[in-house]
Amino acid sequence: MDSTSLGTVISTIDSPTTSFFSFVISSPNVRKGQFVQTRCEDGMLFGTISEIMRANRYFEHAESVSEYEKGSPMPQNFPTADWEYVIARVRALGVYKEGRLVRSIFPAAPGSKVEGANEQALKELLGFEEKGLNLGKLQNHAIDAKFNLTRLLQKHLAILAMSGAGKSYLCGVLIEELLDRGKEQGRIAVIVIDVHGEYLGFKSGQYARQTQIFDGKKVRVSLKNVSPQMLFEWVSELSSPQKREIALLLKRMKGKMKEKQETVGLAELIKEIEASEMKDNMKGPILSWLAEINSMRLISKGDFPKIGELAKPGTLSVLDLSDIDSLKKKQIIVSYFARRLFLRRKKGLIPPFLLLIEESHNFAREKAPKESAISKSIIETLAREGRKFGASICLVSQRPVQLSTTALSQCNSNIILRVTNPFDVKHIAESCEGIDNYAQNAITTLRVGEALVIGEAASHPIFINVRKRKSKHSTKGEGLEDSARKFEEEQERKEKDVEAFI
Ligand SMILES: Nc1ncnc2c1ncn2[C@@H]1O[C@H](COP(=O)(O)OP(=O)(O)OP(=O)(O)O)[C@@H](O)[C@H]1O
Ligand SMILES: [Mg+2]
Structure with missing residues (x-):
């Protein structure tokens, strides 16, 4: 990336600190969110621009601006443009030292130059990989x-x-x-x-x-792989004795499947219950419960x-x-x-x-x-x-x-x-x-x-x-618009078809 200077670190009331520094911008290529670097005692300090502020001494005092502007616009009488400056505030991420990023323990030096972050270092810093999954471009950088x-x-x-x-x-x-x-x-x-x-x-x-x-x-899901608990989750409404009965039935059925080396589905289970000598007050609810599961058309002999x-x-x-x-x-x-x-x-x-x-x-x-x-x-x-x-x-x-x-x-x-x-x-x-x-x-x-x-x-x-x-x-x-157009076209086509048929 460009290693040309973007600006110079300045000293303000609250910065530079180990976590922040500000620099006055000397290039038009500075954007919020951009990664920058500046050399400091510990190595190369990296950071990201968290805010950009514009200032102009001529416009600092409301009363003087108001007063002067009563005559003619201030830029006509004062070199206001020459006094405009832009400050970027940077959040320090850390110092790149011997191939890895370590926490910065000393602030950036006022007066030092700030540059766009070096591309290779930035890739390493962010953990990008040549063969990684390419989801897009890093904003503000051609990476x-x-x-x-x-x-x-x-x-x-x-x-x-x-x-x-x-x-x-x-x-x-x-x-x-x-x-x-x-x-x-x-x-x-x-x-x-x-x-x-x-x-x-x-x-x-x-x-x-x-x-x-x-x-x-x-x-479809295979009855063989469905546990009674899963079924109870799907459709509740069974009492404890009914649940026990179902669990027993399923176990017996699976045992039989193993023995005979054949697979069965829900229909066979239902048939078996119908033919069994289960009490009617038990049989009825269980069968209607199974019918509900059956109506989902999910359980079958195989997945x-x-x-x-x-x-x-x-x-x-x-x-x-x-x-x-x-x-x-x-x-x-x-x-x-x-x-x-x-x-x-x-x-x-x-x-x-x-x-x-x-x-x-x-x-x-x-x-x-x-x-x-x-x-x-x-x-x-x-x-x-x-x-x-x-x-x-x-x-x-x-x-x-x-x-x-x-x-x-x-x-x-x-x-x-x-x-x-x-x-x-x-x-x-x-x-x-x-x-x-x-x-x-x-x-x-x-x-x-x-x-x-x-x-x-x-x-x-x-x-x-x-x-x-x-x-x-x-x-x-x-x-x-598209859906509405499609609908009407389809209707007209149908009407024409009917007319042609008559
Ligand atoms: N990176 C992109 N570049 C170009 N077009 C995009 C991009 N991301 C999304 N779009 C367009 O925006 C529209 C909405 O995108 P998408 O269907 O992915 O939204 P969504 O977040 O999945 O919405 P929903 O929550 O309704 O499913 C799509 O028509 C898609 O073509
Ligand atoms: Mg979507």
């Missing part, structure tokens, strides 16, 4: 923001922003980077819970061969998709739940597959994976009644224990306030895009370590595609411009 895979994902990632800020777009960029990795770099499996069909675009274009889409309506099929290295699997209306059914699917993935991963039967959950506040809600918290506990378990086993999650949400704090607080990397709701901003500031006032204010003014990356992923909070997608980004939100 690709390439994050180390482990640091970004291992201890989980949360992507938070208001609706339309670019969360899914960014997830698309992240997935592209994961799919672009070669075997020797280490490829993980990516599984996406897609509630709006926003990831179907991966099936066309350059990632088509690495993408598999599973239609939510065809998803679809199979877990090994769902998690393959360097492959994106999209569970497209956009056609399922029932939140409960969606939660059951997430809960079942998340559990199975974790179990299989613990045994080393599937590759390390990233489970990306869109609208995650609906799957791990902070204050959810028991019946709609079906997937919450497994998501929290993954958040707490997944890192040890290479089972990572990425929680995407536009309502962070409603997201389980247990899960959110375990996400050590956070990417925050535009958020304007003050409650959400406050919640994010509380749950993400390292957000200072500057970053907190900045997230309300971010534009679409601008993001704050904070936590484990980068050694220091940074702002990036998310890069353009290589694959197609399918959006659910087409403009009202």
Whole structure:
């Protein structure tokens, strides 16, 4: 980067200190958020511009400005332009010494020159890697923001922003980077819970061969892998004796399956109960309870998709739940597959994976009644224990306030895009370590595609411009004009068809 001087460190009442210094600007290329460096006794001191102030002695006193301006504008009579100066306030990040950043223990020297941060040093300072995941450009610098895979994902990632800020777009960029990795770099499996069909675009274009889409309506779970407790979570309403009876029945059934080496589904279980000599007051409720489970069309003789099929290295699997209306059914699917993935991963039967959950506040809600918290506990378990086993999650949400704090607080990397709701901003500031006032204010003014990356992923909070997608980004939100036009065109076409037929 340019090593030309940006200005000179000045001495003010409260700076320089070990944490702040100010410099008077001598270049037009100075921007808020930019990284700068200045040489000091301990080595090269790095910092980031947290504020820029403009001042002019001629305009300092209200009464004199008011008085002089009664005649003619001050610049006509005074050399006001010559007295204007700009001061940048810099937050010191640390001193770069022998290849690493250490806390600055002595202030910058007044009078020393300030330069734009050296590119190579800045990359090292922020923890960027040549072969890392390229999510975009570091703001104010011509540097690709390439994050180390482990640091970004291992201890989980949360992507938070208001609706339309670019969360899914960014997830698309992240997935592209994961799919672009070669075997020797280490490829993980990516599984996406897609509630709006926003990831179907991966099936066309350059990632088509690495993408598999599973239609939510065809998803099935194997009776063999369903425990009675899971069933009781799905549909409550049973009394304790009834629960005991069901647990016994299932156990017997599974025993039989093992013995005969055959698999059965819910229909067989129901038949067996119907034929049994169970008392009617027990049989009736159990059968109607099972009928309710059966109506969900979820339980079958085998899993679809199979877990090994769902998690393959360097492959994106999209569970497209956009056609399922029932939140409960969606939660059951997430809960079942998340559990199975974790179990299989613990045994080393599937590759390390990233489970990306869109609208995650609906799957791990902070204050959810028991019946709609079906997937919450497994998501929290993954958040707490997944890192040890290479089972990572990425929680995407536009309502962070409603997201389980247990899960959110375990996400050590956070990417925050535009958020304007003050409650959400406050919640994010509380749950993400390292957000200072500057970053907190900045997230309300971010534009679409601008993001704050904070936590484990980068050694220091940074702002990036998310890069353009290589694959197609399918959006659910087409403009009202387009939807209205399409509707009328479709109606006219239908009418014409009918006329032609008559
Ligand atoms: N980095 C970017 N560059 C260009 N366009 C972008 C970028 N990020 C987002 N967009 C555009 O902004 C729109 C909204 O983005 P996106 O669908 O990702 O929002 P979202 O945060 O997922 O919203 P929702 O919460 O409603 O799902 C899209 O039309 C997308 O094309
Ligand atoms: Mg989205």
